[in-house]
Amino acid sequence: FLFPRRWHVAGVRGRQVGLDETEGSGLLMTLEPPGGLPSGAQFLAESRDYLGRQKVKILRIDPPRLVAEGLEHFAVEIEAGGQRAVMDYYVIRQAQGGATLAARLLPADVDGLQKEVERVARSVTITRAISAEAGK
Numbered sequence: 001f002l003f004p005r006r007w008h009v010a011g012v013r014g015r016q017v018g019l020d021e022t023e024g025s026g027l028l029m030t031l032e033p034p035g036g037l038p039s040g041a042q043f044l045a046e047s048r049d050y051l052g053r054q055k056v057k058i059l060r061i062d063p064p065r066l067v068a069e070g071l072e073h074f075a076v077e078i079e080a081g082g083q084r085a086v087m088d089y090y091v092i093r094q095a096q097g098g099a100t101l102a103a104r105l106l107p108a109d110v111d112g113l114q115k116e117v118e119r120v121a122r123s124v125t126i127t128r129a130i131s132a133e134a135g136k
Contacts, residue, residue, distance in 0.1 A: 002123040003117050007031055015130070019120075027103040027120065033130045037098045038132040040064025040072035040091050047089060047102070049077065056080045069106055071121060075114070078101070086110050097130030 003019055007027070010018040015031040038046065041064050051058060060077040066075045070093040077086050083106075090101040101121050105113040 001120055003120050007116070007120075012030055021113065023106060023121065025103065025105045025110060027101065027117060029099050029101045029120075029124070031097060031099050031126070031130050033097050033132045034093075034095075036132060037091060037093055038064075038100070040089075043072075043089060043091055043100060044074050044076075047087065051076065051078060051087070054080070056118060059084070064091075067118070070098075073118070073121075086113055086114070088117050090117075092121055092124050094124075096126040098126065098132045099124055106135070 006017045006022045010020040010026070017029045019027040044064055057079040059079055062075040064072050064074040072091040073089065075086055075088050077084065085107065086105045088103040088105055092099045092101065100130065101117070103117045105117070111123055
C-alpha cells in the first residue's frame with residue numbers, strides 16, 4: 001500500500017499496521033484471510049458496539065456503501081472527551097485475502113484526510129494468501 005508523506009508507520013504487530021499523521025490522526029489496517037472479512041454492515045455493527053462500550057457519543061453515521069469493486073466504506077462522526085472526530089472505515093476484499101481499515105480523523109482537515117485514507121485503501125494490494133494463522 002501507499003501513503004502520503006504526512007503519514008508514517010507507527011508500528012506493525014502481527015497482521016496489523018498502524019499509521020500516524022503529523023497532526024494527530026491515525027489509521028489501523030488489519031489483514032484478514034478471505035473468509036475472515038466482515039461485510040461493511042457487520043464491521044459497522046462491531047464498530048458501533050466498540051464505540052458504545054467506550055462511552056463515545058455517535059453524532060452521525062454514513063452507512064456502508066460500495067466505492068469500488070471489493071472496497072466498502074462507511075464513516076461515523078463521534079465526540080469523545082469533548083473532542084470531535086470522524087471514524088473512517090474500509091473493508092478491502094481481494095482474491096488472496098483482504099483488510100479492514102479504521103482511521104480516526106481529527107476535524108481540522110477531515111475532508112483532505114478522508115481523501116488520503118481512501119487513496120491508502122485503494123492502493124492496498126494483497127500479493128500472497130493470508131492465512132488465519134499468519135501473524136499470531
